[in-house]
Amino acid sequence: MRTILNWILRLGGGLIIATLLWVAFIYYQLENYAEPDQVYLMGTPFAYGFVFLFLCGVVFFVIAFFQMRQDPRKLRRTFLVFACGYLIASPLVILAFDNYLLVSPKGIAYNPLFNLDDAKIKRWRDIEQVVLDYDYERLPINQDQHLRLRYIIYFKDNTKIDLNSYNSPLYRQSEFEAIHRTILNNKIPVKTMRPLPDDVTPDTFIYKMYQTK
Template sequence: MRKLLSWFLKLVSGLLLSGIAWILFVALQQIYYSEPDQVYLMGTTISYAFVYVFLCIVIFFVFSFLKLRFNPDKLKRRFFVFAAFYLVCSPLVILAFDNYLLVTPKGMVYNKFLSVGDGKVKRWREISQVELDYQVTAFPFQRENRVRLRYFVHFKDGPTVDLNHYNSPLYDADQFKAIHRVLLKQGVPVKLKRPLPEKYAKENPFVYEMFHFKQ
């Protein structure tokens, strides 16, 4: 019983330390990129989860190093395993949080997951239009279908970015509406690929509001 309790306390301690390290990591990222008159949305749901798991595993290795400090042979083997893990996963952590959306008074930049480094800010006049569409998803055993917003930003030099794909840095309706207001204020044309039926207004008020934002 005592051994089980000790294991449980170590597990809780590791998860708690990982949580504190995760909060510090995210806060430092936000502070580093924080500037007046700009919106910086970094990472995605998958990115945040991956970084937390990564920190949990690092903390586990630290605890194991302390436990094996008097056993140099096992400690050496464990360190080689940790080094291999760190070399493979640490670049993925950097890529995870280099996936961001930055909106400034001059323009915006969306850096994709596999794009390393600071992306070039696209000025508002370089955006040809924003196209709104929707996707209806039917779930088993549910009476109502789920409607998901598709938000395509078309640039004049060719690229198109969907700001509301499944792994997008935008998290809530208020953030999306704030970005949309900026685009409208800058005179970016907004096109509806197809009208949203009235029947979806009650179950999906956010999507319906976005389709009628200009009104």
């Protein structure tokens, strides 16, 4: 019973430390990329999830090192495993830190996961148009299909971004609606690639986005 209790305490303590480090990571990212009158700065789900798992791994390896300090052979093997994992994962942490969406009154900047350079803010007037489209995707737990919105911003320099990709920094409907209102307020043309299917109901998010132009 005492062994189980100690294991639970170590697990809980490790998760708390990893969570605090994760919060510090997010705070430092916000501070590092802060812009005057900034509206949004958000990392992506993959970036934040990967960093949290990485920090959990580091914390629990450090705890393991203390437990094995009396067994040099076991400690050496564990440290080699940790070093290999750290060398592989740490570059991804750096890329995750640089994976963000910035929206300010001046414009928008989106830095993809594997882009090493800081994204330059593109002013609203640099946007040529926004195109709304959709994809069919099948839910993994059943055979039903549903529509996924594609929100593609085309810039005048022939670049584009899809703000609703699977690694999108936008998590909530309210965030999408706020950026969409900003797009409309800046008189940026919004077009639809194709009409929605007839079975899409007016209470759905994708229907509301299609109608707000």
